[in-house]
Amino acid sequence: MRIKLVDDRQRHCGEVECDLDAIMTQAEQLGGDIFARSISIMEEHIGFAISESSKVYVHKFLRQFMAMGESKAQLIIQIKNTEKKTRDKPVLVDITTxxxxxxxxxxxxxxxxxxxxxxxxxxxxxxxxxxxxxxxxxxxxxxxxxxxxxxxxxxxxxxxxxxxxxxxxxxxxxxxxxxxxxxxxxxxxxxxxxxxxxxxxxxxxxxxxxxxxxxxxxxxxxxxxxxxxxxxxxxxxxxxxxxxxxxxxxxxxxxxxxxxxxxxxxxxxxxxxxxxxxxxxxxxxxxxxxxxxxxxxxxxxxxxxTRPNLEQRLHVFQKHFAELNLRPEQYMELAELSGEIEGRSYGFTYSDLITRIIPQAVFSAFPDSRLTFEIIKNVVLQLKPTPQFKEG
Ligand SMILES: Nc1ncnc2c1ncn2[C@@H]1O[C@H](COP(=O)(O)OP(=O)(O)O)[C@@H](O)[C@H]1O
Ligand SMILES: [Mg+2]
Structure with a gap:
C-alpha cells in the first residue's frame, strides 16, 4: 500500500510503497512485540524515524490491519525529518522473496x-x-x-x-x-x-x-x-x-x-x-x-x-539404548559392527545411526516384542552406511 509521509507541520513530503503483510511477517519471525518491531522495520524502509504521536497511530492501524487483513483508511505517517536514518537507500525486506x-x-x-x-x-x-x-x-x-x-x-x-x-x-x-x-x-x-x-x-x-x-x-x-x-x-x-x-x-x-x-x-x-x-x-x-x-x-x-569413530558410535548406542541394560561387550559389539568392517572402508554416519538404525531397530520390535540386542545387531548387519561423498 502507498503510505503518505508528512513532516512535523503536516506538510506533504512524499509517498512510499510499503507491503504491510511482508513487514508484519518479518516482524513476526524476528520475535518480540510484533507491532513495535513492524514500526522499526517501517522506519528502516521509509528511511526516516517516525514521530512518537504517529507511532501510536501506526500501532493502531497495524492492529486493525492484522484483524481485518486489509484497511480502507489511508496511512499517513508523520516523520521526524531531522532524524534521517543512516541508510542511504531504503531497502524493504520482503520476507516472501x-x-x-x-x-x-x-x-x-x-x-x-x-x-x-x-x-x-x-x-x-x-x-x-x-x-x-x-x-x-x-x-x-x-x-x-x-x-x-x-x-x-x-x-x-x-x-x-x-x-x-x-x-x-x-x-x-x-x-x-x-x-x-x-x-x-x-x-x-x-x-x-x-x-x-x-x-x-x-x-x-x-x-x-x-x-x-x-x-x-x-x-x-x-x-x-x-x-x-x-x-x-x-x-x-x-x-x-x-x-x-x-x-x-x-x-x-x-x-x-x-x-x-x-x-x-x-x-x-x-x-x-x-x-x-x-x-x-x-x-x-x-x-x-x-x-x-x-x-x-x-x-x-x-x-x-567426520563420521563417528568407535568411541563415538559406542556413545550413541549407550545413550539411545540405555534402558535396555545391555552388557558392556554388547554395546561394544554394536559400535564395532557399525564401523569399518571387512568389505568396506567406512562406517555409518551419525545420520545413519540416528535416523536409520535406531528407528529401524525399534520398528523391528514394535508392536509385539521386546527390543533386544539381537534385534539391534540384525539391523546393523542388514543396513549399509551411506557411501562416502565422492569428490568431483
Ligand atoms: N554429532 C551428532 N550427534 C547426534 N546426531 C547427529 C550428529 N550428527 C548428525 N546427527 C543426526 O544426523 C542428521 C543429519 O545430519 P546433518 O546435519 O544433516 O548432516 P550434514 O549436513 O553433515 O550432511 C541430523 O538431523 C542429526 O539427527
Ligand atoms: Mg547438510
Missing part, C-alpha cells in the same frame, strides 16, 4: 536442545562458541583483556582483521547442517544478546541460468544485512550445501557460472565487516578438498566434520 528457507531468532529452547543433543562434538562446541562470541560481541574480548591484564592487549589487534566467516566441511550426514543451524542458540545465551539465524540452502538453486547463483548469493548477503539492521542484532548467515561453489576457481572444468558465484561469495565476506551489526557467515559443504583457496584463506574457523 528473501533468499532464506529459515529465519529463527535465538534464544530458542528447542534449538538449544537440538544443539545439546549433538554428540561427540564437545571440543568443536567450545571452540565455535568462543569464536562466534568474539565475532558477534567483540567487546567481550576487550572486557576480558582489561579484567585480566588491566589494559587492552596488543594481541587483540590480531582479531581486528579477521573475517566473521566459518567453514564447516566434511562427509554427508556428519552433522554440519544440524550444528550450523543450532549453535546460535548457545551463542545467544553466552553473549546475552538476541541472535538471528538466516539459512539458505544452495543445493539445486540457481541451476544453469547465467548469473543466477551469484545473484542469489549477493541477495542473501543483502537480506542478512537488512535483517541485522532492522533487528539491531547480530545475524548468522548460513549458506548450506554450497558444494559446487566450494570448488577451486582454478579447476579448469569449473563452469563459468560457479566462478561468478565464488566471486560473489568473496565479495560478500569482504563487505560484511562493514555492517552496523555483526554478521557471521557460515558455509557448509561436502566437498572437503576443493574449497577455493581465496575462500579458505578468509575463514576464521575451518572445521572438518
Amino acid at each position: 528473501t533468499s532464506f528457507e529459515e529465519v529463527v531468532t535465538f534464544p530458542n529452547k528447542q534449538y538449544q536442545e537440538r544443539f545439546e543433543r549433538l554428540v561427540g562434538l564437545d571440543a568443536l562446541k567450545k571452540q565455535v562458541q568462543k569464536e562466534a562470541a568474539v565475532l558477534l560481541a567483540p567487546e567481550l574480548l576487550q572486557k576480558w583483556s582489561k579484567q585480566h591484564h588491566g589494559v587492552e592487549l596488543s594481541a587483540l589487534r590480531a582479531f581486528r582483521d579477521r573475517y566473521p566467516f566459518m567453514i564447516f566441511e566434511g562427509d554427508v550426514g556428519t552433522g554440519k547442517t544440524e550444528f550450523a543451524e543450532t549453535f546460535g542458540a548457545s551463542i545467544a545465551d553466552a553473549i546475552n544478546k538476541k541472535v538471528t539465524l538466516a539459512r539458505m540452502s544452495m543445493k539445486s538453486r540457481g541451476n544453469g541460468v547465467v548469473g543466477e547463483m551469484s545473484k542469489l548469493i549477493t541477495k542473501a548477503f543483502q537480506d542478512a544485512r537488512a535483517i541485522s539492521d532492522s533487528s539491531k542484532a547480530p545475524v548468522i548467515l548460513l549458506l548450506d550445501e554450497a558444494d559446487s561453489l566450494a570448488q577451486s576457481r582454478e579447476e579448469s572444468q569449473m563452469h563459468h557460472e560457479d566462478r561468478a558465484g565464488v566471486n560473489a561469495l568473496i565479495q560478500g565476506i569482504d563487505h560484511v565487516r562493514d555492517a552496523s551489526y555483526p554478521i557471521l557467515v557460515v558455509f557448509c559443504t561436502n566437498r572437503s578438498q576443493a574449497i577455493d583457496p581465496a575462500i579458505k584463506r578468509r575463514a576464521a574457523v575451518i572445521h572438518t566434520f
Whole structure:
C-alpha cells in the first residue's frame, strides 16, 4: 500500500510503497512485540524515524490491519525529518522473496536442545562458541583483556582483521547442517544478546541460468544485512550445501557460472565487516578438498566434520539404548559392527545411526516384542552406511 509521509507541520513530503503483510511477517519471525518491531522495520524502509504521536497511530492501524487483513483508511505517517536514518537507500525486506528457507531468532529452547543433543562434538562446541562470541560481541574480548591484564592487549589487534566467516566441511550426514543451524542458540545465551539465524540452502538453486547463483548469493548477503539492521542484532548467515561453489576457481572444468558465484561469495565476506551489526557467515559443504583457496584463506574457523569413530558410535548406542541394560561387550559389539568392517572402508554416519538404525531397530520390535540386542545387531548387519561423498 502507498503510505503518505508528512513532516512535523503536516506538510506533504512524499509517498512510499510499503507491503504491510511482508513487514508484519518479518516482524513476526524476528520475535518480540510484533507491532513495535513492524514500526522499526517501517522506519528502516521509509528511511526516516517516525514521530512518537504517529507511532501510536501506526500501532493502531497495524492492529486493525492484522484483524481485518486489509484497511480502507489511508496511512499517513508523520516523520521526524531531522532524524534521517543512516541508510542511504531504503531497502524493504520482503520476507516472501528473501533468499532464506529459515529465519529463527535465538534464544530458542528447542534449538538449544537440538544443539545439546549433538554428540561427540564437545571440543568443536567450545571452540565455535568462543569464536562466534568474539565475532558477534567483540567487546567481550576487550572486557576480558582489561579484567585480566588491566589494559587492552596488543594481541587483540590480531582479531581486528579477521573475517566473521566459518567453514564447516566434511562427509554427508556428519552433522554440519544440524550444528550450523543450532549453535546460535548457545551463542545467544553466552553473549546475552538476541541472535538471528538466516539459512539458505544452495543445493539445486540457481541451476544453469547465467548469473543466477551469484545473484542469489549477493541477495542473501543483502537480506542478512537488512535483517541485522532492522533487528539491531547480530545475524548468522548460513549458506548450506554450497558444494559446487566450494570448488577451486582454478579447476579448469569449473563452469563459468560457479566462478561468478565464488566471486560473489568473496565479495560478500569482504563487505560484511562493514555492517552496523555483526554478521557471521557460515558455509557448509561436502566437498572437503576443493574449497577455493581465496575462500579458505578468509575463514576464521575451518572445521572438518567426520563420521563417528568407535568411541563415538559406542556413545550413541549407550545413550539411545540405555534402558535396555545391555552388557558392556554388547554395546561394544554394536559400535564395532557399525564401523569399518571387512568389505568396506567406512562406517555409518551419525545420520545413519540416528535416523536409520535406531528407528529401524525399534520398528523391528514394535508392536509385539521386546527390543533386544539381537534385534539391534540384525539391523546393523542388514543396513549399509551411506557411501562416502565422492569428490568431483
Ligand atoms: N554429532 C551428532 N550427534 C547426534 N546426531 C547427529 C550428529 N550428527 C548428525 N546427527 C543426526 O544426523 C542428521 C543429519 O545430519 P546433518 O546435519 O544433516 O548432516 P550434514 O549436513 O553433515 O550432511 C541430523 O538431523 C542429526 O539427527
Ligand atoms: Mg547438510
